[in-house]
Amino acid sequence: MLRFLLGRLANGAIVMVLVSMLSFSLFNFIGDPVSNLVGENATVNEREAMRRSLGLDQPLPLQYLKFVGRAVQGEFGVSYRNIEPVSRVIASRLPATLELSLVAAVLALGVGIPMGVYAGLKPRSLLTRGLQVISLVGISVPSFVTGIILILIFSISLNWLPSFGRGDTVLLGVWNTGLLTVTGWKSLVMPAITLALFQLTLFMRLTRTQMMEVLRSEYIKFARARGLRERSINYRHALRNTLIPIITVAGLQLGSMIAFSIITETVFQWPGLGLLIIQAISFGDVPVIAAYLLLIALLFVLINMVVDLLYFAVDPRLRAQR
Amino acid sequence: MKTMMLTVRRWRQSDLAWSLGRTPEAWISALVLLLYLGMALLAPLLAPQNPFDLAALDLLDARLPPAWVEGGQLKYLFGTDGQGRDMVSVMLYGLRMSLFVGVASTLLSLVVGVTLGLVAGYMGGRIDNIIMRAADVQLSFPAILVALLIDGLSRTVLPRAVHEQLSLLIVVVAIALANWVQYARTVRGVTLIEKDKDYVNAVRLIGMGRARILFRHVLPNILSPVLVIATLSIGLAVLTEATLSFLGLGVPATSPSLGTLIRLGNEVLFSGEWWITVLPGLLLIGLVLSVNLFGDWLRDALNPRLK
Amino acid sequence: MSMPYLSVKNLSREFKAQGRTVRAVDNVSFDIPVGTTFSLVGESGCGKTTLARVIAGLDKPSAGSMLFGAPLDGRVHRTQMIFQDPYASLNPRWRVGDAIAEPITFQNLRLRTDVKQRVEDLLARVGLSAADTAKFPHEFSGGQRQRVSIARALAGEPSFLVCDEPTSALDVSVQAQILNLLKRLEKEEGLTSLFISHNLAVVRFVSSMIGVMYLGRLVEVAPTAELFAAPRHPYTQLLLEAIPRIGQGRRAVSLPAGELPSPLAPPPGCTFHPRCPAAMDICRREAPALRTLDNGVLVACHAVSSGGQPVRFMPGAAHPASSFPLS
């Protein structure tokens, strides 16, 4: 068990190192930071002075270590676009993205998996065929088109929901949340559905295939041969074995929720990290991009770690390995 | 020629052909796909107007609704966009671009993924470890994010002019780099199983080298799982390209894809010209839906267990 | 005794598993006289398949040596193998004719023009028809696929044949056909062969010399008739006792309890001692070496004296001494 965890930690560390090198190289080799700060027509020795003050003349590894030192304290320099420290820019946007992703995740898991279980148990029923069609449409429609269609219906023609922005937010210490106000929730509905739809259909299809696989297994046949009740066979025996592989994929998929939030936030002008990174990329705001990269990598490493721990907790076969 | 005849005859009697005929979603989606392919290839002939010939454009005709809506003209069946371009023509060219990027990136990711998967699966040991570590690292980033970062970073790294010409290539490479992991892991899995099978051992006994065994014996056995992934991932690639173009990255504005058209339409959504974004959107959904339908059928038909 | 065709000396093969090294094959030595069939018999996990793969050249030994002498009438030494699972030993995407032709063309054993005829002859020789060359493996039954495997093995014109449980996956009537075929071909081609099986009755039919393996070690090696007449090692006796007797109704089956220990954690000393009714103190401490008895039989057991009296099978008091059906 310990050996397994150390393995995962090492894996996570490698990812972080790789990504930090990538974002460090972004900093140094893209766009000359000096000219941005000193201006186009500065003389040669002015540039030299600035370079020395920024420590750019030191050997690369030393610069890299200093970069990592600063990064660990959350110090990423100043955003070119917002002229604000990058860490503050990101901190202000983080709650919006996390709340949106959380609600979408709950929606995707809470609806997707039960639908998958139902479709797996009753493959022939009409409802299942309907669910399958919806799920196929679900993964065939890009999330930005879903967003646009929702805006067209609920915002433009029915005018029930706001088509952009996050509504009023309440500041709880450092975390400004939109979950406590009515307008906050009203503006959250459409983006959450758009973000959740793609994952929801993925979970449904995955659960359905896995459920049918398990129902064909030998121990289910033996359970039936022992005359156990249908309810126990389906839920106590089959469902438990179905959920194990789903956990890993669910973990990875929730991670990718962050990526999809970029699209949803752009469509709904949702003030989160997604919108921030798009603006940063089109503007070429390197510090923000670099910081975003590190943050996302950290998030994924953590999610992978949590998923592995969950896997251990649920599957006795792994636990028993000394 | 004889083997051609033999294979055709064998195909017609095969279960595959029989099940294709029997499942409506399969042959309908196959037909729709052929239709799409036809439209894309013959775009220059079918399009009533060449949307890129600026001389032919007439700004007065801009933002006309589709013919069946009040104020629409028969000349522009689906109406016109912000620059007075006929929607039908611009959508045909858009479709061609989307399909091109989708297929090109899928082929590239297939070649990269299959080769790395074969090498990792067959060689094992350190090489296998390195490739799989890279795959794990990449897998923790979803495909769209990877494509986005590559495309975005290339935009900031390369000077604007260079970026303009290369952007098409960059999009294809970006999407391909985001999707190769699927192929690598599946092919590695199948190779690991096949390489220990006895028919490989039998050939090793006569002294055949690893590389030759890999291509003569193992490769033919991984084609059907790869085929299934390829079909399903064309849909994903088209979606990824459309997303990138929608976000303003992706293909250059000079040769718009369906994603670009949807973005342009979205900018004028609130001034009422809904068709500029909705029509390309529906065309895109139709394409991805039929690819996924066909892919689903193919996966079940080729899956020996489900037979 | 004619020069042995294959002489195996102190052969071992180790694997790393869960941080521990497992000796799948532990210091095994035996000879196979030319033109004869030597069998390795034992239960699953005893290392017989690993040993076979090492001898066939598919796997490298961790220690020890194997020397091939000169085959009969100056032929080139070549090894071929016949495998257990008929469904995995033929490439599903290759026509049967091409699979048989490959060893011929790759090793240039025939002129290009004669290859087709040679393939058809081989198919006929194993009881199939020339028309089968164009078929794919899924069009054949398990038994027929084994025949194709045998034809492919012969195509490689081997001097040494390794058979890894070739009939375990087949039904009784099909097994009889394949065993008869193998025996006939080995005689006609003058092959020396190594036969692997867990079924003592099959081994008795095909081989002239038998080696019994337990947890990676050779515990007894004897000519077939000698082994069945007077098994020396207690484990050999256990295996013989466990074979169901056809047509004698129910026997008082007296078997020591206990199961095969896992190769990951072999018991100390003689690995069979936990299940051995004749286990003594020395057995728990020291692994017995493979000694040659007066009559040439090899045994690895402290309880067997050099004179070679078989250890009477005295299972614990609870079980009556079983009479051995020496019919």
Add this chain to the structure above:
Amino acid sequence: MIMTTLNVTTQAAAPLLSVRHLRVQIPTRHGPLTALDDVSFDIARGEILGFVGESGAGKSITGMAVLGLLDPPAHIAAGDIIFDGQPIHKLSASQMRKLRGRRIGAIFQDPLLSLNPLLTVGDQLTETMRTHLPMTRDEARERAIEWLRQVGIPSPAERVDAYPHQFSGGMRQRIVIALALCAEPDLVIADEPTTALDVSVQAQVLELLRTQCRERGTAVLLVTHDMGVISENADRVAVMYAGHIAETGPVDQIVNRPRHPYTRGLMGSIPPADQDVLWLQQIDGAMPRLSARPTGCPFHPRCKHATEQCVSTRPLPHPEGVALVACWHPQGLAVEGVAA
């Protein structure tokens, strides 16, 4: 005509299970395939009936048909299955469910796959018992530990909370036997119970199954391809070939004095363990595939004694001494002196 002769067998009391003219078909795109055709046999209380035959003969399908667990689209097309006087082939799903486990138990081939990997051995035992027998949770746990001791699991009190992957193959099959018997069924369908085990473990598990069933008077339908297992464990045996029963009778008669040419060929093909032979007696050809079953007697293409009659009409099982043989030209001598 068949009805009367079958009752000639030794037991006077009504048989626990009697199957009459069972036909199982599997619809395919090339038309229906007949997996079982006109299969009839009886099992008396406490009797062990061996079902022997090569792969594809339909022996496992017979067991599944009796249990009502045929994998769709296979279905019972004709015939009756009467269990303890009650026809069960027409029962509703819920009625059949109550029967399974409580009245008819089952043991499958692969011990590694038969147990749910995520539930402890104790849970699986207690659930089976509490589904069929009135028991509190503690009583069930107590009984579960007792069952583990009965089937020879060392230190059962601790191992009851262990998971299946913590047991060896042989141990797991013992637990499967406990699971099959714990709801006290009258009949157990054992489908190749020891094929996946090693020879020495196989003998121990078979001995356990036999002694447990003898003590409880439980009848067993022992399905296997291994004639040795049959000859040492079964009271009576039915030899199956291509969906038909070739021969049925007491084990000693069938094994030592087989009358049907296929059974004789089968016995000849088995390599003898106690003597050296130069060649094995082999039956040429192979069992016909499900889709290519011949007319008349299914064995006629491979039979040396086949005549015109064998090719045209299928022989129905008729008494030959104490056995029932489905052959126009039974070989060898009927055993005299037994009540016809």
